[in-house]
Amino acid sequence: xxxxxxxxxxxxxxxxxxxxxxxxxxxxxxxxxxxxxxxxxxxxxxxxxxxxxxxxxxxxxxxxxxxxxxxxxxxxxxxxxxxxxxxxxxxxxxxxxxxxxxxxxxxxxxxxxxxxxxxxxxxxxxxxxxxxxxxxxxxxxxxxxxxxxxxxxxxxxxxxxxxxxxxxxxxxxxxxxxxxxxxxxxxxxxxxxxxxxxxxxxxxxxxxxxxxxxxxxxxxxxxxxxxxxxxxxxxxxxxxxxxxxx
Amino acid sequence: xxxxxxxxxxxxxxxxxxxxxxxxxxxxxxxxxxxxxxxxxxxxxxxxxxxxxxxxxxxxxxxxxxxxxxxxxxxxxxxxxxxxxxxxxxxxxxxxxxxxxxxxxxxxxxxxxxxxxxxxxxxxxxxxxxxxxxxxxxxxxxxxxxxxxxxxxxxxxxxxxxxxxxxxxxxxxxxxxxxxxxxxxxxxxxxxxxxxxxxxxxxxxxxxxxxxxxxxxxxxxxxxxxxxxxxxxxxxxxxxxxxxxx
DNA sequence: TAGTGGTCTAGACCACAAT
DNA sequence: TTGTGGTCTAGACCACTAC
Numbered sequence: 001x002x003x004x005x006x007x008x009x010x011x012x013x014x015x016x017x018x019x020x021x022x023x024x025x026x027x028x029x030x031x032x033x034x035x036x037x038x039x040x041x042x043x044x045x046x047x048x049x050x051x052x053x054x055x056x057x058x059x060x061x062x063x064x065x066x067x068x069x070x071x072x073x074x075x076x077x078x079x080x081x082x083x084x085x086x087x088x089x090x091x092x093x094x095x096x097x098x099x100x101x102x103x104x105x106x107x108x109x110x111x112x113x114x115x116x117x118x119x120x121x122x123x124x125x126x127x128x129x130x131x132x133x134x135x136x137x138x139x140x141x142x143x144x145x146x147x148x149x150x151x152x153x154x155x156x157x158x159x160x161x162x163x164x165x166x167x168x169x170x171x172x173x174x175x176x177x178x179x180x181x182x183x184x185x186x187x188x189x190x191x192x193x194x195x196x197x198x199x200x201x202x203x204x205x206x207x208x209x210x211x212x213x214x215x216x217x218x219x220x221x222x223x224x225x226x227x228x229x230x231x232x233x234x235x236x237x238x239x240x241x242x243x244x245x246x
Numbered sequence: 247x248x249x250x251x252x253x254x255x256x257x258x259x260x261x262x263x264x265x266x267x268x269x270x271x272x273x274x275x276x277x278x279x280x281x282x283x284x285x286x287x288x289x290x291x292x293x294x295x296x297x298x299x300x301x302x303x304x305x306x307x308x309x310x311x312x313x314x315x316x317x318x319x320x321x322x323x324x325x326x327x328x329x330x331x332x333x334x335x336x337x338x339x340x341x342x343x344x345x346x347x348x349x350x351x352x353x354x355x356x357x358x359x360x361x362x363x364x365x366x367x368x369x370x371x372x373x374x375x376x377x378x379x380x381x382x383x384x385x386x387x388x389x390x391x392x393x394x395x396x397x398x399x400x401x402x403x404x405x406x407x408x409x410x411x412x413x414x415x416x417x418x419x420x421x422x423x424x425x426x427x428x429x430x431x432x433x434x435x436x437x438x439x440x441x442x443x444x445x446x447x448x449x450x451x452x453x454x455x456x457x458x459x460x461x462x463x464x465x466x467x468x469x470x471x472x473x474x475x476x477x478x479x480x481x482x483x484x485x486x487x488x489x490x491x492x
Numbered sequence: 493t494a495g496t497g498g499t500c501t502a503g504a505c506c507a508c509a510a511t
Numbered sequence: 512t513t514g515t516g517g518t519c520t521a522g523a524c525c526a527c528t529a530c
Binding site for chain 3: 263264298299300305320321322
């Protein structure tokens, strides 16, 4: 005991100490230096070895627990979970997801209009019915294959989408540029048949199954800032999710 | 300032103080006593008012942040998120989900066999190919409608499924009874056409879209303990997920 | 009994937002 | 400048597990 992976700390870095530890432990797990089933040094040893207080070390390990990479058991210790690390759905856009996966997504803007919110949209976005919203419809390609048809609605008061080239940046990037930071998203994932138009733009047969996602996203002030209805080609996309019991 | 909902603490209770606070704040949000956009008392005030240290209060609020019910912003405060509270997918079985939603799920066991793990299953469950596993296929009804066709595989060394009446308890309940506690699950959600048999047992038309989920679950020792392939009728079921950027 | 994580205290200093 | 959450310290006692 007491060996474990080498961890180096930079106290002059703006990166919090607990995060530096978490990053390096995660690296050791991903690289295989810490194998599934291995125990991580207990919190007191690790704190002593790094010259930190126990709560700081504990906070670091909690990051890994939240990611589902390790499990803690009182009286036993902290063990690396079996099974390959599967990237979970995070609070990122599809564009970010694909870019991170080394893909090269391309986006075609099918429509960008300023419309009045109907009752459903107004409810989702916490607006008055009739309030101005941006309605943007985009088709995302992966290589030459159409992957997803995306319809998003955003309060027009938040930003000026008209001036933004959505073929070049993702929607979330445009929001970030406008100073809007997503913090919470509520999604509903389901499935249904493609209608005539969907099957045409997605190059699927009529009536083919689609994977659908409806999402409402909220910013760091708790405001609803985006409502989206997306349809994915299920042969090209699936949602991966890691659930943790804490 | 300094008003906020009344919170009562029971120091003799085995329920941790931070959890008692979180429960009561959550209750105030769900009941509407704390409305969307409202600010929660700041951490120091709340700590002072309750006679607790700040880290304890902070831990309580973190529970709500993790649930996506409030957002914190440095220099500003903690605010209740807009939008109705949507129950998120948690680490529970479909049976538990439905029971909690006030439904009355019924289960038909279509098959329960002890088989040898093929390569795919062995890899998912971290076993040697050929190791004995339970293979159980069940059909879940909601009312009179078939809702989901579920195929699960579990290491036979873990428990004796043969002796368990799976029509009466969920699979996860059977595992809990055997002293096995799920801690982490990795899911992949997609969609495809129903094949002939699936459309028959699910009372769907042939080729109808199905919502599919593959899951590997791990216990509190990090062991893979269950692999499942489930198919849901998309007109009766969808996955709801809350994502939080922490 | 020894070892582990779970909870809790009573502070400290800092970074960022609003005014 | 003031107020907020973000980070960190240096301990304490408890509950549970394994032996």
